[in-house]
Amino acid sequence: MKVNVGGLDRALRIIVGLVLIGLTLNHTIGVWGWIGVVPLATGLFKTCPLYSIFGFSTCPMNRKTT
Numbered sequence: 001m002k003v004n005v006g007g008l009d010r011a012l013r014i015i016v017g018l019v020l021i022g023l024t025l026n027h028t029i030g031v032w033g034w035i036g037v038v039p040l041a042t043g044l045f046k047t048c049p050l051y052s053i054f055g056f057s058t059c060p061m062n063r064k065t066t
Helices: 007-025 031-045 049-054
Strands: none
Touching: 007 031
């Protein structure tokens, strides 16, 4: 898959994912907090399947300049 998640987007995804997982492990929020695995994975792998489907990218290397 192509890289389509840029720097700030990537950092926010990783932080949100870790916070949600941490809160779940701490029993602060319920089981739904495991959804944090999704933003964490997309941040770590630098690719988002939904971005690919809609042709969107926040990665400056992939932007077309015309």
